[in-house]
Amino acid sequence: MIGNHWSVPIASHIYDDATEVNSVLSRVFQAMKAADSLLEEKSEQSFPKRFYASDDQLLRRIDLPEFTKLVQFFADSIQKTVSTVNAGVWPPGKMSLQLEIMGCWFQIQNGMAFHDVHTHGNCSWSGVYYVQVDDTIGRVNHADMGEANGVTRFYGPYSQWQAGAHMDIGNAYLQKNSLDIYPEEGKLILFPSFLPHMAMPYIGEKDRIIVSFNAQIHSAQGDRIYGFDSK
Template sequence: MLGKIKIQPSFAVPIIEVMNEDCSNLNSKLKEFFLEKERKGESYKNKDEYVQKNKQVYESRFDLFSWNNKHVGELRDFCWASVYNVVGKLNDYSTEELSRLHIANSSWFHITRNGGYFGVHNHANSAWSGVYCVDPGDEGEQEEETNGVLSFISPNMATTSYIDKSCSNLKSEYSRGNLQLKLKPGQLILFPSWLLHEVKPYFGNKERITVAFNCWFKYAG
């Protein structure tokens, strides 16, 4: 006779997807704007790089959301609305409590060309991070499953010291494997800033363009 089984999924990592369904015009304008800034050379380039990447990746300054451009402002508003919504749901905060949370951020864009990649890293001194897809680029010669994917490193890697058939095919919420996401236009991915992640090498003829940000909050009680 079997006893009643209760499974409690503990220590879960929230990774959130928000889709901007009406993004084609915004993304087109953002792409045009970012490529224009890249052409200006060093003026808009991040000069204090610390994450491993190669020359096929252009990274802007980390003050993007303060730039005076209406399309950047539209994206910023979409991102902040999404962040506040997620924070409210995950913490069970009321609208009044959320209004007391004042956001600070760093924000930037990436333009990745054929062969570009971004090494494993996380974002210290931040609460939440996000990646917004302006243009995912194309597939080139590489397999669709790995080309330019945003890969999250499982924090459960230490549990792989022993694996047999009883734990080698666990459901996603219990899995030891990494999570790989192939971004779509208008897709925003939010995740805790401590979570290690990377961008696998991208191969394609088009530019792969994303916006990234970190954010943290002060509470005005």
């Protein structure tokens, strides 16, 4: 018998109200970027024009019904995802989940800007939601980038050990150590926060705009399923 263990779940959810909400948020985010850029200029600090990341306090900075609806979609999607992947692991009976979004921010990129490989801390799950991006045909037809244009690329958790490892046909199942998620307006990707990932270089007619967030999920019954003690 052969068992596969320690697989990495990545979930995809589609937001039904994306067309209405995204158009509002894209305008709001561009206005916030312009305002923040003016402040940076006054403080004589340089600011990359092709890549912009807000602070992670959007839950405090934005009071709009469209954004509230989007955050509720995030919460519902997280609950569905974590309940599914933890089926058979959580103790029997109904779990009382307590979701806390530890940070929420947006990013705008174009002109071949990218966000290098990184992971997220102080959370168990993270998400990226695509607010605006060129349609698939326009995006993949870029002469230099092709299908990789603006994708979110995930790397297998064993990648850090692969550079010095022996590779032959026997471990071919490990040798494709990346996964590209194509950006589509209204798509939400949820992933374990430890998973290395990056936003690949993007160039398009429209700016690539995303909302990202980190989440902790606790239970009123306690989080120590296996009785581990930190003392």
